[in-house]
Amino acid sequence: MAESRQHTVLPGFGLTVGYTTFFLSAIVLIPLAAMVLKASSLSFSQFIAVLLDPRVIASYKLTFGTSLLAALINVVFGFLIAWSLVRYDFPGRKVLDALIDMPFALPTAVSGIALTAVFAQDGWLGQQLARMGIQVVYTWLGITIALTLIGMPFVVRSVQPALAEVQRDLEDAAETLGANRFTVFWRIIFPTVLPALLTGFTMAFARGIGEYGSVIFIAGNLPMKTEITPLLIVIKLEQYDYVGAAALGCIMLGMSFVMLLSINLLQAWGRRRLFVGKR
């Protein structure tokens, strides 16, 4: 099939590749390059000064810490949810399955104000937590909850197909040979699902680092405490510090590249494993 595609009779190669490249360059690549160019108008020491400003450092810690924590929570609960949806049948399963994609479709401003209302001191869940002395809104905890919601579908949707692919005859064979449930899980199910789990984790993590809309309402945006890095870019823009904003943008763009690369590598690894397993 690969061969026939190379010598295909299909028309439109020049047109579609040309149009795609042109549009992509105009909307995405050239503007991004312009940002890098803008940041390069800073000298190296100025650039470093922007990136290592204490307020900026505090925002990195917060952004990475909460994104990481949220992605880890999603690995655990995302797996539980995917497992329940793939392996069990229960009333409401189909509705729950359809709802998983909600954070993809729901505008971030809506989830932002809604989560703030739920977890506010007088909110449905905020009340209960306040009684235990836990404040969610305007703390890092609130940011983590917002990022957990945003990242959840990435893990579930990544693990679900992988879990469905686990070869049941292998599980049966292992059980027949006397392996107990946990051995079957650790030796057969877990290794098959691992690449998908890591891909989902990385996607949720990457999304969390860049997230803005759903976070700023619940974060309260206190300097040095609950300011995320994307918010600092907005603040710099409001102060007309375009070069500083561009410098921060470059760091975040670099992070996105690393994440995208990791996701591609993880997916390639997952595909290889799957195909080896099938043969």
Added chain:
Amino acid sequence: MSGGPSQQLLSELASRPGGNSWADKLIRWVFISLSVMFLAALLISPLMIVLTSAFAKGASIYLKSFVDEDTFAAIRLTLTIALIVVPLNTLFGIAAAWAIAKFEFRGKSILITAIDLPIAVSPVISGLIYILLFGSQGWFGLWLQAHDISVIFALPGMLLATMFVTFPYVARELIPLMQQLGNDEEEAAITMGAGGLMTFIRVTLPKIRWGLIYGMILTNARAMGEFGAVSVVSGHIRGLTNTMPLHIEILYNEYNYVGAFAVASLLMVLAIITLLIKTVIEWRGLRG
């Protein structure tokens, strides 16, 4: 597609030796209840609170919050942006999917990664880059000022930022679909003398139409709901450059919670409709 357990799989699981032991039942119960609790707290309660907050002071106050010029202008602007962005990105998505699914060429994997880039980039950056290009201090800022064209804090900038954010969705939906379907039928049509456009409309389009529709409604949902990117380039001028999500923020910051959640409820309905269409398409796909 996600799907769930098939009937065959469920009966197979049930017939398995030891499949109904108390330990299995316990694990099953724990897994399902933890999943449901997690989703109820994180996903379902925010959705419910949008409605209860919007209707907190009754249905008439809810409806009244839409009888407002600024709210009306925000709805109109959001619809305008979606009407322009969705067709443009659909056209791009189809072209990109055709190029990537039908041909082998050098740099293809780089092209795929570049198309995915807007998903990995923070929405704030998608606004920032256009300010750096077209803002008053930007590369084209002086030229635009001299010709009295405003891009930033105006519709063109918001269109660009929205286009950037929703750029990959149609392409990402179509590429795997078209790759999976293969080229045989298209090649047959071309060999028998059909033109390229004819082949696409008569042969490819019917096969990919559900994927295309889902890509388009997802693009639409993201275009109407985008906050970060649009917020950066809009300048928040009431009645002029305020979209629905930005209007939610303004109302919310003014402590007009009923108004904010009323506008939010409209966007939530849009999200639910999007998911409904997706679910229907998936179930159809499973049946066909």
